[in-house]
């Protein structure tokens with residue numbers, strides 16, 4: 001019991017540290033800023049953050065969400081992304097244990113989190129994220145070569161369907177970034193889980209987008225990335241159980 005609590009805490013802390021790097025990516029990639037060498041600074045007064053201003057989650061809370069120097073508000077996005085990434089890492093460890101799968105899924109979830117926020121704001125998924133997930137999928141394939149059919153078919157099944165949709169609607173029905181995302185995530189998850197993830201993403205996306213169009217003036221334009229990401233994450237963590245329960249329900 002104690003080791004589980006300690007390791008879960010470790011995964012959470014690792015998650016918030018990587019989460020703070022995700023914030024840097026989210027703000028700088030769309031602006032084409034260098035995200036490796038530029039020092040972190042206040043967006044209002046340019047104050048260069050010291051190490052004690054950069055402790056994930058805790059610095060934001062300690063400063064009450066304000067810049068140490070000019071007291072300008074610091075976006076709540078920082079602690080939200082850090083906290084969410086930490087929780088995702090902890091859940092992944094609890095569900096999948098100390099395995100290669102856990103490592104790959106943690107990195108996948110971080111990528112999905114960052115690309116979702118960027119897609120939500122800019123309607124574009126930076127292609128670098130898809131290359132990164134492709135690399136994760138390649139590692140999965142090499143680690144489980146005997147199941148290669150599952151992964152290769154996974155990379156084609158949803159993305160192939162979306163390609164047809166893309167050409168049939170002359171590119172209006174779906175974005176190229178979403179197709180690549182389904183191909184790379186499919187390679188990592190295998191065909192059963194990517195089909196489930198895609199269906200979940202479509203359902204969640206339709207429901208949330210309809211609500212957003214009703215309560216706010218959110219336009220008809222829909223960034224699919226965040227919803228597909230939520231579907232993929234749920235499927236990766238709980239998909240096997242969901243499919244099992246569904247088949248039992250059908251009496252199969």
Ligand SMILES: [Zn+2]
Pocket residue numbers: 042043044045046047067068069070071072
């Ligand atoms: Zn400032």
